[in-house]
Amino acid sequence: GENVEQHxxxxxxxEGDSAVIKCTYSDSxxxxxxxxxxxxxKGPQLxxxxxxxxxxxxxxxxxxxxxxxxxxxxxHITETQPExxxxxxxxxxxxxxxxxxxxxxx
Amino acid sequence: NAGVTQTPKFRIxxxxxxxxxxxxxxxxxNYMYWYRQDPGMGLKLIYYSVGAGITDKGEVPNGYNVxxxxxxxxxxxxxxxxxxQTSVYFxxxxxxxxxxxxxxxxxxxxxxxx
Numbered sequence: 465g466e467n468v469e470q471h472x473x474x475x476x477x478x479e480g481d482s483a484v485i486k487c488t489y490s491d492s493x494x495x496x497x498x499x500x501x502x503x504x505x506k507g508p509q510l511x512x513x514x515x516x517x518x519x520x521x522x523x524x525x526x527x528x529x530x531x532x533x534x535x536x537x538x539x540h541i542t543e544t545q546p547e548x549x550x551x552x553x554x555x556x557x558x559x560x561x562x563x564x565x566x567x568x569x570x
Numbered sequence: 571n572a573g574v575t576q577t578p579k580f581r582i583x584x585x586x587x588x589x590x591x592x593x594x595x596x597x598x599x600n601y602m603y604w605y606r607q608d609p610g611m612g613l614k615l616i617y618y619s620v621g622a623g624i625t626d627k628g629e630v631p632n633g634y635n636v637x638x639x640x641x642x643x644x645x646x647x648x649x650x651x652x653x654x655q656t657s658v659y660f661x662x663x664x665x666x667x668x669x670x671x672x673x674x675x676x677x678x679x680x681x682x683x684x
Binding site for chain 1: 574603605610611612613614615618629660662667669670671672673675676677678
């Protein structure tokens with residue numbers, strides 16, 4: 465089955481800096497790559513997704529890039545704010561990575 | 571719309587007891603999923619359903635059972651609870667492309683088996 469690896473497991477950045485989270489996947493047939501944000505005590509919520517026919521997608525401060533040849537995709541958050549602090553999960557379809565705990569410090 | 575609702579929010583079970591985790595969605599989604607989330611381990615798929623009357627195993631189905639008699643409900647049954655089943659359980663639904671579309675998650679059920 466699909467195997468998704470996610471790095472780093474924890475990430476601390478100062479407010480206003482950028483944060484990058486990287487994921488790799490194993491199944492070349494995968495074509496849907498969502499990113500979810502999970503706040504404490506809540507279920508994950510989709511923040512952005514990308515399909516295999518697109519190399520990059522942006523939504524305000526959040527962007528995702530996809531390299532199908534190398535089978536990796538990344539989440540980029542610019543101008544980080546304290547409310548960006550949460551756990552972020554990448555997924556290839558319904559196979560999830562292990563999560564990245566992002567802490568934005570003042 | 572309430573989205574995806576789960577009950578109970580918290581439960582403590584003794585080893586060997588059984589229970590059913592309830593999940594209901596009011597979005598008329600065909601696809602529904604059960605995941606478990608262990609600390610630092612991401613989400614593991616337990617079972618999923620592509621429509622009423624159809625269920626299939628995910629990555630970690632042992633010790634669990636599901637049924638899908640209606641589009642709205644997808645209960646997860648634990649038989650003979652074991653400490654290894656201590657986890658947070660999330661139910662999710664999606665539409666229309668199933669695994670290739672956004673999943674909507676419930677708030678989770680935190681289960682402890684002692």
